[in-house]
Amino acid sequence: MANTPQAKKRARQNQRRYAINKARRSRIRTFLRKVEEAIASGDAEAAKAALRAAQPELMRGVTKGVLHKNTAARKMSRLAARVKALSQA
Template identity: 50%
Template sequence: MANHKSAEKRSRQSKVRRLRNRMNKSAMKTVIRRVEEALAAGSEEDAKAALQVAIPIIQKTASKGTIHRNTASRKVSRLTKRVQAMQPLV
């Protein structure tokens, strides 16, 4: 347990930040799971719609510092690539 006033404040701050990060990361994982479920179902329209919802949430999670920006880019890129693979080439 913290013994100094500044250490007690640090403890409170880290608890709030941990909960905030967990909330953001959980929301991100949920939208990614929805995209993957649409891909598994083979529904191209649902996958596109879910991806359009997922991209801003993934980017917002990175902008808050919960995940690294390169990690966010990688996740968006891989999801986009999988959704695009569902479309027949014209």
């Protein structure tokens, strides 16, 4: 356990950051799940709308340090390809 005042403060800060980051990750996953569900249902318009809503959420995760830039880009690319394939089929 932390003994010095500085270590105790860092432990408190880490707890707060953990809670905030956990909420952000959960929110991002919710948006991604909505896209997945729209793709699974076969509704191209709903999938496009869900993807448009998910994109800024993913990028916000990058700027806040929750996700790595390339991870978010990879997820967006794969989802966009699946939505595009759905709308063409």
